[in-house]
Amino acid sequence: MEGYKYHVMLDMKSKLMLCWNVFYENKTVSFRITCQLPPDYWFGVGFSGYGEVTNADFVVFWNDPVKTHHLQDSWTDDKGALHSDKSQDYYLNKARTEHGLSILEFSRPFDSCDDHDYLLDNGTTHVVYFTSKGTPSSCIGKDVRQLRHGFQRVQLLKPDVNLPSLPSDVWTFDITAPKVHVPGVETTYWWYITTLPKLNHKQHIVRYEGIIQKENEGIVHHIEVFHCFGNNPVKPYSGPKVPEGKMDPNSDLARCKNVMGAWAMGAEPIIYPEEAGSPIGGKDFSHYVLLEVHFHNPHLQTGHVDSSGIRFYVTPTLRQYDMGIMELGLEYTDKMVIPPGEDRFTLSGYCIADCTQMALPKDGINIFASQLHTHLTGKRVWTKHVRNGLELPEVNRDNHYSPHFQEVRVLRRPINILPGDALITECEDSTVDRRNVTFGGFSITEEMCVNYIHYYPKVNLEVCKSSISYDSLYNFFYFMKRMESVDIVINEGIKYNYNSIPWLPINVHLLDYVYQTSPISMQCNQSDGHRFPVSSFFTTYTFNMFTIPR
Template identity: 80%
Template sequence: MQTSRDKKMDIDRKFSKDTNEILGMQMDMDNMANRKMDKKKLTGMKMDTAKSKHMKMDMTKSKDMKMDMDMGMSHNEMGMDMNKMKRLMEGYKYHVMLDITSKLMFCWNVNYSNRTVSIRVTCQLPPNYWFGVGFSDYGEVTDADFVVFWNDPVSTHHLQDSYTDSNGVLHADHSLDYTLHRARTEDGLSILEYTRPFDTCDERDYLLDNGTTHIVYFVSKGTPSTCVGKDVRDLHHGFQRVQLLKPDVHLPPLPTDVWTFEITAPKVKIPGSETTYWWFITTLPILHHKHHIVRYEGVIQKENEDIVHHIEVFHCVGRKHVHPYSGPKVPEGKMDPTSDLASCRNVIGAWAMGAEPIIYPEEAGSPIGGEGFSPFILLEVHYHNPHLRTGHVDSSGIRFYIYYNRSCR
């Protein structure tokens, strides 16, 4: 008999299939299901708490900020100044926007020498709101590993290493495996900087590995005296998928005469539904001779970083003309096999949330152009919009780096 946990794993496999294929990751789902294993307690890298259950931090009271938790608010109302975003990302190689409404951003660096991740979390909330950020196996807020920040009724700031049980209820994690380095407010933003090991040897903590990591979060109004006992399922929450532990590899230099072009969405008005696959037929630049793709990367519109889940670019094979199309994906099994869209099946570029540029080895490349090469391209963009927001217009896509050499690579 299939258990509820087995069913959740099946669902997660199906939902994550595209992302895992794009990132080229092989995930051992049985290993993920058994993360909670017996381990020896780690003696180092503890948060200095003077034996208290939580840390009290001296922070300047943040200014009173207005926040509309209505998920239908317009993009212009929710946007963050791009210059401010760049400042918040300084010193960190990777970032992902978790929640555009509360401007909740997660930035990180990976240190393989001491096997730790350095994290900066920023959030724009009024002082009477509290929030948590962490990790879980399936992007759910049950059985999750959290760091929680809140103000109590007397305006004392607290940071708590926490976890949730199978019912989503918060508990204090007395192992305290997060090291706080800095906490401050700046231009109405709460900014926390801390580190944690890949493996804390704490059965309550999430084990960071090279696969897809689900970053979970919650935001709620209130000034609780403690976060313990709160049911996170009743709060505004969500998750993002990223590859947290990026490979630390040397990237080969590009030829000096490389040029680029982009295949992007045509200012798509993102529907206010949870999942949308958008298709767009367009054409390649005119290439009379065979060229080679030597690199490609995602070009993601900043204000839609938390909605654009993954992108694929398909080449339409054959000499058949492909008619213009821009709209929702034709459902699986419902496409007419004689349709010209059915010829668009060869992937030449792909991106998923958190992915780095793909660079071919110096001696390799993906051929495009030349005599008999179809110019037609199908762009597919997956929009993941769990809060059903409206008013977003998107032109995300993929940038290709092209090289021409009379002798084949």
């Protein structure tokens, strides 16, 4: 890893590791691949939309029968067959063998203007790989699907931010897993209740980072620490995650919701701006937390014991501002749905100007990090920033979003949100493999569309989200009853009526139009759950302020 800022272990068996540096000044990325494979093996590393080895962009390395080395910019078609790219846009810098490791160093641009090359961006990147025995004279036509392959998710284009140094009085504490015996299954979410240090006076967290056991780097996928609210003790727990739809809302575990720290594979430390910190300790501050570790074990390995976690850096010298976390997007409600069988369906949630006008201080707030969140159908997520009817640069965007890779991402530049600004969070969801309507809600099989923004100074606005108004939704149901003779029964409730609709293309388009043009209801909620005194119902006229010139 020497000389490279970032790294991710792709495959533990072959010790296949990808290291990289990002150069924004000339929009290129330099890579180093190391692997421990016998001389008669060949391999490829590349990128695809969501981890598929079909329709992927690869750089392939092999030795031919006369031991000549080859590095080739390649791509796969929809059947997984390798093709040589006519435009060779991966540039080999060095190739060598060292201590039994094959080492390749090369570079490529963010955007090569080649249709067969993956466009690198600052969202999630699915890094794909394959390994295979043999010394082929050519890799053309080889079916990658038949080779040993896999993928990892990273944020490849990390932000080039100037990070403040740590204060001299900083101290640390770790929240780690209790020597978990990792099951030999592909996906495990492990929960563990533990405690924070007891502090009599408020202090500030100024940084946190993942601490990952070296031998488990390839299977510890992501980690989150959730703060548990309330003054009562939380019962001990160490075991598999309780599915969201099966958790008792009154249980101790249900109290552990507020994100304190989040790490994902390939993530760098989160360092707060020098003027802000996350408060910890003091009177009535709960010292209970829930640690969640996601183990991704695609090769079903056994025998791993893990004590990975997150390290927090704390200073007793309070900074100028407390930082806060605010929820943007859609309410968790069954009023919003995604029809079945849709390749992409877009839902939008609004934080309207009336809410920010009332809740934000004169100089506004500064967003420095963002965590996008959906459940299983989310494919793309972004948040727009609108001021006086004009769309400003987006807050955050992930064009290859995965619900299994939800890290807090520091923005390249803080974004100032002023009173009267609007924020629109949109999610593209795919339900091609579902036969029934997907409802909004808390269960993992239901959907969410949320952006948890990290900002300072902390204000009393904690939730700024919307959904379609009840009147508009029932007008839609009545229309479907009259025009389509749908079995709409108002007293049966929302889910019954949505499920009664035949989701033909014309009805899907109609629902999309209704969501885009109908009045909305607003959640403009304070930290204690009470709403700011703005109307919770906005007519279609409200949408005029979101009209963005093109």
